[in-house]
Amino acid sequence: MKAEIITIGSEIMLGQTLDTNSAYLGRRLASIGLEPTYQTSVGDNKKILSGVIKGALERSDVVITTGGLGPTVDDVTKEVVANVLKRELILNKHILSQIKARFQKRRLRMPKRGRHQAFLPEGATVLDNREGTAPGFIVEHNKAVLISLPGPPRELKPMFEDKVFPYLKKKFGTRVTKTRLLNVVGLTESAVDEKLGDISKREGNLEVGLIAHPTGVQIRITAGGPVGNEESINELISQAENGFRERLGDYIFGVDEETLEKVVGVLLSLRRKSIAVAESCTGGLISHRLTNVQGSSNYFLDCVVAYTNQAKIDILKVRRETLNRFGAVSARVAQEMAEGIRKISGATLGLAVTGIAGPGGATQKKPVGLVYLALVSDDTNLTEEHHFSGSRETVKLKASQAALDLVRKYLLKE
Amino acid sequence: MKAEIITIGSEIMLGQTLDTNSAYLGRRLASIGLEPTYQTSVGDNKKILSGVIKGALERSDVVITTGGLGPTVDDVTKEVVANVLKRELILNKHILSQIKARFQKRRLRMPKRGRHQAFLPEGATVLDNREGTAPGFIVEHNKAVLISLPGPPRELKPMFEDKVFPYLKKKFGTRVTKTRLLNVVGLTESAVDEKLGDISKREGNLEVGLIAHPTGVQIRITAGGPVGNEESINELISQAENGFRERLGDYIFGVDEETLEKVVGVLLSLRRKSIAVAESCTGGLISHRLTNVQGSSNYFLDCVVAYTNQAKIDILKVRRETLNRFGAVSARVAQEMAEGIRKISGATLGLAVTGIAGPGGATQKKPVGLVYLALVSDDTNLTEEHHFSGSRETVKLKASQAALDLVRKYLLKE
Structure with missing residues (x-):
């Protein structure tokens, strides 16, 4: 029809x-x-x-x-x-x-x-x-x-x-159609496509599509069947979902309307952990996203946006020596920022981001889009280096997504 | 064609x-x-x-x-x-x-x-x-x-x-149609309509419309004619714009794509002032918006998102007594937050926001949407009380808009 x-x-x-x-x-x-x-x-x-x-x-x-x-x-x-x-x-x-x-x-x-x-x-x-x-x-x-x-x-x-x-x-209404979205972070559209390989093809009553966003990819699974077959349709979708989960594992962070900040919030609550954030190039976006979630005051403590070196030194207690030796955009500074905000707030987790959102601020060795992340806890000390493309706002968005995902991956292993 | x-x-x-x-x-x-x-x-x-x-x-x-x-x-x-x-x-x-x-x-x-x-x-x-x-x-x-x-x-x-x-x-291209948007903050759609009165009507080649947003209103002025008539079309639009500006004055903060954060940035640069922000209910959104503007590192120093009372005391040096007496959502706490962040950062202006974004957190005397703003400088000490409606994200957005507008109004008078 x-x-x-x-x-x-x-x-x-x-x-x-x-x-x-x-x-x-x-x-x-x-x-x-x-x-x-x-x-x-x-x-x-x-x-x-x-x-x-x-x-x-x-x-x-x-x-x-x-x-x-x-x-x-x-x-x-x-x-x-x-x-x-x-x-x-x-x-x-x-x-x-x-x-x-x-x-x-x-x-x-x-x-x-x-x-x-x-x-x-x-x-x-x-x-x-x-x-x-x-x-x-x-x-x-x-x-x-x-x-x-x-x-x-x-x-x-x-x-x-x-x-x-x-x-x-x-x-x-002879048919029923149901849709489930799987939300993926950390992979490009082509990477998802490649990982899924042959199983992403349309097949019988099942249709699969990919939707690309600056922050990740959504896999859309749609299945239909005659009225009365709701159960087998749900089964078909769940089977497909399981297949995709086998290939993509933890790259899938949620389904349907679930945002990454929501998922991170649920994990923080489950693990009874609190978080504090030190931001530079993301300018408050990570904190903004975390606090968009209702009830976030249960695990989000505070955030310092240290745009200047002085603020990194005065508020976050980053050492002047580290700034001089490695530069503000470096893994070491990210680490000291994360340690600093964790100490100030008494949070279980300290998360930090420093990078170059552009369009200005690049040097020969440090291009626009270079971003360092750090996550520290009592027994953790993780850093990541990323290279993001796009406008100032896109780099901020992608950096905030990667930072939240770093927290998620850490909490999944806990 | x-x-x-x-x-x-x-x-x-x-x-x-x-x-x-x-x-x-x-x-x-x-x-x-x-x-x-x-x-x-x-x-x-x-x-x-x-x-x-x-x-x-x-x-x-x-x-x-x-x-x-x-x-x-x-x-x-x-x-x-x-x-x-x-x-x-x-x-x-x-x-x-x-x-x-x-x-x-x-x-x-x-x-x-x-x-x-x-x-x-x-x-x-x-x-x-x-x-x-x-x-x-x-x-x-x-x-x-x-x-x-x-x-x-x-x-x-x-x-x-x-x-x-x-x-x-x-x-x-055979015809030219030009559109100018006047961006208004601080007035509802009906208030704009009322202030404009008869001059907002469609008239000859000129068309006027209002577009309502949670953060304000846009007045859309459109005029057209054959190619080659660009000058008279521009003239027609400018005449209409002048009429609207006479009635709305500083409620118009910019034209076309100009955002409030951009306009605030330009004013800060012109007046050679720097700003630091202390946020509570807006969760970093003000800082995020200010840092979306290219070159904002010239005037934006830092921001503290003090979600907890402890962070307000420890980082921003809000007095425990003030918190106990007036509560975290109060004009007095907003003021001390603004003073605190100004002192920490050495910025010319300290801006602070505290409020209830909802849906939880309301008390009998303090409903969801109650927000206090404060702006302090060497010789300024402004506070505002607002009551915003809408979802958690809408309250955050409206509060960030009002806070940026407080800075703009102050800088216009300087």
Whole structure:
């Protein structure tokens, strides 16, 4: 079963409004096995819209339009739909009285074009609009179904969830599709691809894809099957997940919405450890990310962002000699920073980062993107050297990810 | 002249990634009179993509694809483009050496499929990728132009701005549309609307809109006309801007891409002042934002994130008595934190924030969202009390914005 989404509105084409409806509808349709194969956006242009709707009805089982149902002259959806399906637009008295009541309640006079919204294509099923005046509708046409929804997400979502989703599920919901994301850190997209090798191929009901981020990679596992087979679908996904975990091991840090800072927080809580951070080039980002997690005050103690050498000496007690001999961007300084913040705060773990975020600050021996990490505890003394590429903000982001991952790897071994 | 955008990726169709490229490209194309007439998204499916590209080349002058250029088996764009245009894929040695160098610099081995990215359709103009390994390309085909860009926005945007936009402007630009954004802090959307009153209406070639953000409001002024009328368009926008500035004064902190941290940095440099920050509930976000600005090491000295009372006492020298009497979330503690960090660092300005980001930590007298700010210098001692709404991350963001704005307002008066 193929589904297709058409979003209508010149403000979308001109980039003044970001279309979030397509992603939302895509997610919901896929969950019942209605694979979205095309998503098209067009402006408020009758001829173009007419062509797109005709084409969609020829190739897809379900066509959903969003937008263009309002009262203004720009709103052409109903007229075009009626034309394509060769049906009349008919006044629906029930809707007209609802619209009138809505205006009365707000003590406003109904504008002339308000009446316009009460016309629907002949034979359409009305979808009431809880959040606005423009109703939506469903028309069955030959073997296909055309569904028109209003554009504003706060009107579209309740209408879709209350009426359209149950309708589609009953009529077409022959399949169930489930998705799991595996979040990977410390490997590039190509490295993940290589490690997965042949097992990353699409295979039967299982589909695997990679999504690259500056901070890592997400593996998307999607599987579907006939309604009633939820258990075997879950099993299929879990099997795939196990296969990937065998090859990637601890490079996988979490699933679905889990962030690295969240996972680090859970591990710190489990191991009953506290952490303090000394940052230089990351400028407070590691601390910011750790404290984005609700409840982080249970394990995060404090952070010093020592941007100047003086602050490294005065606050973190880095030795002037170490700075002179190795330079501020060095493994040794990272180590002394980590020791310093750990001593000051009394935390179990001291984490430190020093590097060159760029675009300035590079020397011949120390390029932009060079970053040193250090993690110290009673019995640990780890350092790492990294070379990151990208803009200042990207280097900061990648360095913060590597630093959090250093903590995670250490805690996993504990 | 008609333009058309095709975004490629199953993750978009399934709603796992929100397509923001189409809106961005639509905005930029429209600004030079290349009206985007169709925007289509499809999955990583060769047959479907092939049909969409063929159709697009028949009806449009400019076709831009985004996504599907990476090294994995999912990435089908180049193969399909070559097929549709009946051209060979040819190894580009220059790109291959660039990709190899990129991996070498990061001390990584180039994976086998890395080579795949160095193949381009015959006769294509290469678009270098500053932020990743996948190059883009331009192919002229009959009267149309096909441009393929990588999917990740941070790779696509610099490539588009550096190479594609100037190319399109020269080849197709007939109209000019200019937009100026005025960035406002400290007022809600309705407050801005009220202050602007009648002058915010659309009028002739001028269009005005408000965009609300958690951190403030942007006023969007847009005006257009045929190529050659740049001066009168600029004049129209400047007149509108002057009118808005008369009504809003220093609530406008910058234009276009200028961030508050950037503006604060410029003011600190101009006034030859340095700053140090003591954070509690914002968790390092203020320091992170200040250090996102290139060259911030000239005025930003250091930051202490004192999440615990002990850190406030030990590092920032907040008096235990003050903490006991007023509580950690109080104007007095904010003040002592600001004095403490100023003394430690020797900075001209000490900035401090303490508050409750939530969702936990509230008491009957101190609700979630209560935040105190303090700014101290030789002759200044300012505090502010704020009540912010929203999630933990939103409260952190709003508090960081208010803190930076406190610094800005102070520096403006200096």
